[in-house]
Amino acid sequence: MPNEIAPASGLVERAITDIRALIREAGLKAGDVLPSETAISERLGVSRAVTREAFRALSALRILDIGNGRRARVAAPDAAALSLIIDHTVHTRQLSIQQVLDVRRTLELRSASLAALRRSEAQARMLQGTVAQMFDSLEAPDRLMGLDIHFHEVIAQASGNSLYAILIGSFRVITEQTWHIGWRCRGTLANRAENIRCHERIATAIVVQDPVRAEAMMAEHFDSAMTVLLSAGVT
Numbered sequence: 001m002p003n004e005i006a007p008a009s010g011l012v013e014r015a016i017t018d019i020r021a022l023i024r025e026a027g028l029k030a031g032d033v034l035p036s037e038t039a040i041s042e043r044l045g046v047s048r049a050v051t052r053e054a055f056r057a058l059s060a061l062r063i064l065d066i067g068n069g070r071r072a073r074v075a076a077p078d079a080a081a082l083s084l085i086i087d088h089t090v091h092t093r094q095l096s097i098q099q100v101l102d103v104r105r106t107l108e109l110r111s112a113s114l115a116a117l118r119r120s121e122a123q124a125r126m127l128q129g130t131v132a133q134m135f136d137s138l139e140a141p142d143r144l145m146g147l148d149i150h151f152h153e154v155i156a157q158a159s160g161n162s163l164y165a166i167l168i169g170s171f172r173v174i175t176e177q178t179w180h181i182g183w184r185c186r187g188t189l190a191n192r193a194e195n196i197r198c199h200e201r202i203a204t205a206i207v208v209q210d211p212v213r214a215e216a217m218m219a220e221h222f223d224s225a226m227t228v229l230l231s232a233g234v235t
Helices: 011-024 039-043 049-059 082-092 095-119 120-134 141-158 163-167 172-185 188-205 212-232
Strands: 064-067 070-074
Touching: 011 039, 011 049, 039 049, 049 064, 070 082, 082 095, 082 163, 082 172, 095 141, 095 163, 095 172, 095 188, 095 212, 120 141, 120 188, 141 163, 141 172, 141 188, 172 212
Parallel strands: none
Antiparallel strands: 064 070
8 A cells, every 4th residue: 555645656647647548538628527536546546645646736737626625627728837837947047038928929929810810799899998998007007017918818818729828828927027127118108108009009900800910010019029128138
């Protein structure tokens, strides 16, 4: 019997693989409930301590959703796990901010183009409303940052491809670390307002369903952002 206090790592890794296989074989989808810890332990031939550790690891990866007093469920995909990896690689200098922005630029141009083709009326209204709130928050940078991030996440959702939403959402932690640098570099209200107008042009292109212009306006936005960060010495 494996040690109940400190399960052998090899057993936990095997259990993680087997639980993922179980999810696939059973055709479980986001929100579906898994068998109990006891049932899975018996099925896999491991202790409950091993199963519990495997559940925790899968929860950290956002494959499972676990909580006190209820059975584990298949988690809906989100950006949290990937965001941690990106943040770690940037802080350990394995990846630069400019490299992150370069990849993000590629993804955002495509998501803007797709959003112009696929956005719903509700998403179009949300983009317009977010831009209006951004203008209202021109002198409240913390609130404006949140709206800016939300704006890009709505576009990713409107693309109709959930992977864009996950990938672009994973950049949130880096954006939160660099956004105020760009804000300070755009030192006048006029320059800051022009940055919001750039968002407005993106939103308008998506609303009128012009994918070519949506992509061009997103390129303009990212080229400006990268220039600002480079001038501030962010690499």
